[in-house]
Amino acid sequence: MSIPESELSDEQSRQVADLIREEIARRRMSRQGLAEQAKISLSTLEKALGGRRPFTLATIVRLEQALGVALRKAPSAPPAVPPAENGIAPDSLGSYSRRAVEWIEGTYVTLRPSFGDTEAIYAYRTDIAWDEAASSLLFREAARLDAAFTQFGEVAVPNQSGFIYLVTNRHGQHRLITVSRPTITGEMYGIITTLLAGRGSLLTPIAAPIALLPLRNVPEPNLGRVAPIDPNYALYREHLRKTVEEPFALFMPGVS
Structure with missing residues (x-):
C-alpha cells in the first residue's frame, strides 16, 4: 500500500525541520547524505527545511527511517501523575x-x-x-x-x-x-x-x-x-x- 501524500501544516513542518536540523548537526552529516539515505531528492529536502514547501507524510516516513528517530509528535496522553504543585518541583x-x-x-x-x-x-x-x-x-x-x-x-x-x-x-x-x-x-x-x-x-x-x-x-x-x-x-x-x-x-x- 502506498503512503498518502498528505501535507503537514506550516507549524508541524517547522517543528519537523527543527528536529531534522538538530539531528544533522548532532551527527555531523550533510543534507546531501541524508537525502541519499532517505531516497528523496536534495531539492525536496532543501525546500522543506527552508520552509518553501510543507513536508508530506511520505517524505517524513522516509526521513524517519533514515535517521532512526520519530519526527512526528505522538498524541498527548493524560498525565500519569498529578502535576507538580505550584512552586514545588516534581x-x-x-x-x-x-x-x-x-x-x-x-x-x-x-x-x-x-x-x-x-x-x-x-x-x-x-x-x-x-x-x-x-x-x-x-x-x-x-x-x-x-x-x-x-x-x-x-x-x-x-x-x-x-x-x-x-x-x-x-x-x-x-x-x-x-x-x-x-x-x-x-x-x-x-x-x-x-x-x-x-x-x-x-x-x-x-x-x-x-x-x-x-x-x-x-x-x-x-x-x-x-x-x-x-x-x-x-x-x-x-x-x-x-x-x-x-x-x-x-x-x-x-x-x-
Missing part, C-alpha cells in the same frame, strides 16, 4: 521548593578540560533559573564554540545525596553533570559524563572533571578554548584541579 527532581533553591539560580562560567587539546580548558556559560511552567529549575548553556552541541535541561536537587544534577534528555540520549552543592563562595565541582564526537558519526562515552564558577567571581571571563597563554588560564586550571584534589569527584584508574 518528585523525580527532588520535590524542592523554589525558595529552597534560590541560592543556586544565576549565571556560571563552566569549565572542563578541552576534548580536542590536552593543554587547553574549555569554558562556556551556563544559566540556571526557575521556570514557572515546569515548576523547577532549568539550565541552558550559551557562548559555546560548538554551538550545535549547546545543551539545556532540568536540574535535580535531591536531599538524600547532597548533590545537584544537570540532566539533558534529548530523544532518549542523556548527558549528565553531577556537581556538589555550592561552596560558601558559590562554586560547584563535579563530573560531566557525555559523548565525544569523533570522525563521521562515531561517538564515544567520556567523563571529565567540571567546575561551575559564579560569573561574579570572574570579572573578565575568557570563554571558548582557553590556552595556557590566555588570561584566567591559571585560575581555571586551579578550579579544575580542586575538583579532583579536594576531592569533589573521584576518577578510578583504568584496568592495566
Whole structure:
C-alpha cells in the first residue's frame, strides 16, 4: 500500500525541520547524505527545511527511517501523575521548593578540560533559573564554540545525596553533570559524563572533571578554548584541579 501524500501544516513542518536540523548537526552529516539515505531528492529536502514547501507524510516516513528517530509528535496522553504543585518541583527532581533553591539560580562560567587539546580548558556559560511552567529549575548553556552541541535541561536537587544534577534528555540520549552543592563562595565541582564526537558519526562515552564558577567571581571571563597563554588560564586550571584534589569527584584508574 502506498503512503498518502498528505501535507503537514506550516507549524508541524517547522517543528519537523527543527528536529531534522538538530539531528544533522548532532551527527555531523550533510543534507546531501541524508537525502541519499532517505531516497528523496536534495531539492525536496532543501525546500522543506527552508520552509518553501510543507513536508508530506511520505517524505517524513522516509526521513524517519533514515535517521532512526520519530519526527512526528505522538498524541498527548493524560498525565500519569498529578502535576507538580505550584512552586514545588516534581518528585523525580527532588520535590524542592523554589525558595529552597534560590541560592543556586544565576549565571556560571563552566569549565572542563578541552576534548580536542590536552593543554587547553574549555569554558562556556551556563544559566540556571526557575521556570514557572515546569515548576523547577532549568539550565541552558550559551557562548559555546560548538554551538550545535549547546545543551539545556532540568536540574535535580535531591536531599538524600547532597548533590545537584544537570540532566539533558534529548530523544532518549542523556548527558549528565553531577556537581556538589555550592561552596560558601558559590562554586560547584563535579563530573560531566557525555559523548565525544569523533570522525563521521562515531561517538564515544567520556567523563571529565567540571567546575561551575559564579560569573561574579570572574570579572573578565575568557570563554571558548582557553590556552595556557590566555588570561584566567591559571585560575581555571586551579578550579579544575580542586575538583579532583579536594576531592569533589573521584576518577578510578583504568584496568592495566
